[in-house]
Amino acid sequence: MIRPDAEPLLEINDLHASVEDKPILKGVNLEVKAGEIHAVMGRNGSGKSTLSKVLAGHPAYQVTSGSVRYLGRDLLELEPEERSRLGVFLGFQYPIEIPGVSNLEFLRVSTNARREKQGKEEFDTFDFDDHVRDRLQVVQMDPAFLERSVNEGFSGGEKKRNEILQMALLDPVVAILDETDSGLDIDALRIVAGGVNQLASPDNCTLLITHYQRLLDEITPDYVHVMGAGRILRTGGSELALELEKTGYDWVDQQLAAEGVA
Amino acid sequence: MTMPEGWLTQLPAPAGTLEPVQRRGRLALSEHSFPSRRQESWRLTDLKRLEALFQLSLADQRSDCSNVESWPSVPALALRLVIDGTQDPLRGVTLPAGISVLEGAELQQALGHTLSRCRCASDWPVELNHGVSQQILALRIRGKVPPIELVMVADDSRLVPTRVLLLVEEKSEFDFLQVVSAKGQAAHSHLLEIHLGQESKVNHGLLALGDGREALLANLAVEQETRSHYSLVSVSQGWSFGRLEPRVVQVDGQASASIHGLSVTAADEQFAVHTAVRFEGPEGTLDQVQKTIAADRSHSIFNGAIQVPRPAQRTNASQLSRSLLLSGRARIDAKPELEIVADDVRCTHGATVSQLQEDQLFYLRSRGITHSSAAALLLRGYCKEVLDLLPLDASQRWLGGSLQVGGVNP
Numbered sequence: 001m002i003r004p005d006a007e008p009l010l011e012i013n014d015l016h017a018s019v020e021d022k023p024i025l026k027g028v029n030l031e032v033k034a035g036e037i038h039a040v041m042g043r044n045g046s047g048k049s050t051l052s053k054v055l056a057g058h059p060a061y062q063v064t065s066g067s068v069r070y071l072g073r074d075l076l077e078l079e080p081e082e083r084s085r086l087g088v089f090l091g092f093q094y095p096i097e098i099p100g101v102s103n104l105e106f107l108r109v110s111t112n113a114r115r116e117k118q119g120k121e122e123f124d125t126f127d128f129d130d131h132v133r134d135r136l137q138v139v140q141m142d143p144a145f146l147e148r149s150v151n152e153g154f155s156g157g158e159k160k161r162n163e164i165l166q167m168a169l170l171d172p173v174v175a176i177l178d179e180t181d182s183g184l185d186i187d188a189l190r191i192v193a194g195g196v197n198q199l200a201s202p203d204n205c206t207l208l209i210t211h212y213q214r215l216l217d218e219i220t221p222d223y224v225h226v227m228g229a230g231r232i233l234r235t236g237g238s239e240l241a242l243e244l245e246k247t248g249y250d251w252v253d254q255q256l257a258a259e260g261v262a
Numbered sequence: 263m264t265m266p267e268g269w270l271t272q273l274p275a276p277a278g279t280l281e282p283v284q285r286r287g288r289l290a291l292s293e294h295s296f297p298s299r300r301q302e303s304w305r306l307t308d309l310k311r312l313e314a315l316f317q318l319s320l321a322d323q324r325s326d327c328s329n330v331e332s333w334p335s336v337p338a339l340a341l342r343l344v345i346d347g348t349q350d351p352l353r354g355v356t357l358p359a360g361i362s363v364l365e366g367a368e369l370q371q372a373l374g375h376t377l378s379r380c381r382c383a384s385d386w387p388v389e390l391n392h393g394v395s396q397q398i399l400a401l402r403i404r405g406k407v408p409p410i411e412l413v414m415v416a417d418d419s420r421l422v423p424t425r426v427l428l429l430v431e432e433k434s435e436f437d438f439l440q441v442v443s444a445k446g447q448a449a450h451s452h453l454l455e456i457h458l459g460q461e462s463k464v465n466h467g468l469l470a471l472g473d474g475r476e477a478l479l480a481n482l483a484v485e486q487e488t489r490s491h492y493s494l495v496s497v498s499q500g501w502s503f504g505r506l507e508p509r510v511v512q513v514d515g516q517a518s519a520s521i522h523g524l525s526v527t528a529a530d531e532q533f534a535v536h537t538a539v540r541f542e543g544p545e546g547t548l549d550q551v552q553k554t555i556a557a558d559r560s561h562s563i564f565n566g567a568i569q570v571p572r573p574a575q576r577t578n579a580s581q582l583s584r585s586l587l588l589s590g591r592a593r594i595d596a597k598p599e600l601e602i603v604a605d606d607v608r609c610t611h612g613a614t615v616s617q618l619q620e621d622q623l624f625y626l627r628s629r630g631i632t633h634s635s636a637a638a639l640l641l642r643g644y645c646k647e648v649l650d651l652l653p654l655d656a657s658q659r660w661l662g663g664s665l666q667v668g669g670v671n672p
């Protein structure tokens with residue numbers, strides 16, 4: 001939902017970032033306001049996941065220049081845990097398995113960390129049990145997954161549902177969902193998309209990273225951005241995604257070639 | 263390095279059931295030289311700490327069990343025995359049906375049999391135990407019997423020798439938990455023999471908890487007849503100096519063994535686990551995972567021997583060693599030692615040494631969990647995979663479900 005008077009939640013300015021001294025992001029600009037849903041599309045390797053990890057604070061990625069403001073403060077100087085507590089959520093493209101750590105305990109500890117920052121009362125184990133069971137319905141997930149180790153032995157689709165469950169528990173201000181649609185069959189995709197739609201509100205915003213139109217049939221974005229070679233090359237409305245589906249990304253290569261980048 | 267002059271002669275004169283064993287051990291100790299770093303299995307050992315055992319006084323009086331009230335209660339039906347090297351662990355105890363004391367000629371016949379089969383009867387720590395053990399707990403297990411929890415205590419700068427022998431008869435089933443505890447710079451010298459008859463099943467746990475300045479020498483010798491199942495789960499933490507040597511021999515093949523270990527070291531502790539599994543007949547199996555966590559300036563050693571001689575065709579063995587280094591100054595030496603002569607075998611092994619996984623840490627941190635809590639959570643998870651396998655609900659009862667592991671400073 002686009003509202004001209006909405007508050008900017010995330011402002012990315014000329015962001016450059018490297019991994020192992022290799023420049024990946026080369027000047028990303030993006031502003032996301034409250035209530036908006038943005039889709040970020042682009043070929044594999046264009047830097048989408050790198051952008052999401054930089055926003056979440058992964059220590060392997062170094063920001064070399066540029067800035068990111070979140071709710072008016074410098075996001076980049078915050079530790080990853082602080083970003084999460086303040087409402088930045090990254091749904092991982094490849095959720096990590098953590099053997100021996102109970103999913104339920106993990107969810108409770110992280111939910112309480114966020115709630116403390118929100119000034120809400122922390123859940124004890126009993127209250128959390130009720131709360132999590134309620135939130136499970138958002139992704140129609142079997143409570144049995146709570147008893148298992150974090151993501152261990154989960155199928156691709158189950159891992160993605162577990163990510164959206166975390167989103168539902170953490171009540172983020174900015175949700176960045178990295179290829180949440182990949183590896184999902186059509187039913188699971190509908191459930192996950194339904195969850196995302198349900199959680200979107202006028203007070204928060206969503207950044208959907210995807211390279212398929214499929215997800216955007218379920219979640220209508222206000223803006224669509226196309227990334228290539230570590231930058232946003234084009235921005236449009238939801239019709240841009242449909243156009244991309246027809247034309248593909250060849251024009252991206254042509255544009256980059258013309259600029260002498262690729 | 264040597265044994266101090268006169269150490270042997272000040273020992274109490276050989277006496278009792280173990281008299282011949284004591285003579286044998288003392289003779290061996292006087293004739294054989296003290297372990298040297300030139301010997302492969304002692305190459306990495308801090309021998310000064312082994313030598314320090316001679317400074318301890320031999321257990322000659324009851325250990326202080328005053329903290330008995332702080333021990334967790336035993337599960338229903340289970341039997342708890344306490345040994346400290348001096349008191350009779352069976353005094354005032356009524357053994358349940360199926361468990362009886364092994365005595366006289368039967369005991370003499372069984373004594374040392376499994377050690378020989380495991381080819382460790384002349385190892386230095388075994389001879390030390392031979393030389394100093396005053397008593398033995400020897401039990402025959404027949405049928406499906408209640409579990410036993412054996413608590414072994416040592417304190418007050420004493421060297422506590424303990425010896426246990428279990429004869430598990432055909433088709434019997436038995437859960438056995440050893441809780442080895444020590445404080446006050448004491449040391450344990452422990453020797454265990456288990457004989458598993460055909461189709462028997464033993465679930466064995468060893469939870470060894472030192473207080474940071476204690477020493478542990480433990481030799482576990484296990485002999486398996488056909489179609490028997492032996493499972494060992496060992497967890498150790500807090501030993502200034504430790505050497506745990508489980509040895510399993512499957513005498514006629516067609517038996518299965520599983521060995522899971524976790525050793526945690528911190529400060530300047532040194533702990534070594536030397537396992538050896540020998541298949542002497544066909545179609546035996548082994549499933550082994552050894553986990554190690556080393557923090558601070560500690561040193562952890564794992565040596566995993568698997569021997570598959572020619573008669574052991576169609577053996578199926580897997581061994582995995584996973585080590586976590588929590589500090590740049592800690593050291594881990596992990597080495598598989600495979601001797602395979604039979605040709606038709608499946609034998610896999612792997613060893614990894616890593617730090618806490620950055621991706622796992624980041625995942626937890628990205629959910630609002632601080633770096634130190636995330637590290638603690640990962641370590642707990644790492645340990646839990648082994649702890650949960652301990653029999654008699656030992657992890658919950660003795661550890662409240664997890665080990666405290668500190669010292670994450672890469």
Ligand SMILES: Nc1ncnc2c1ncn2[C@@H]1O[C@H](COP(=O)(O)OP(=O)(O)O)[C@@H](O)[C@H]1O
Pocket residue numbers: 019020024042043044045046047048049050051060
């Ligand atoms: N941790 C990393 N180490 C080395 N190279 C990386 C790492 N992460 C990303 N890259 C490189 O950065 C580029 C962009 O990758 P990525 O951000 O994953 O793209 P996308 O998500 O759009 O497919 C690729 O060339 C990739 O190989």
Ligand SMILES: [Mg+2]
Pocket residue numbers: 048049050093178179
């Ligand atoms: Mg990606």
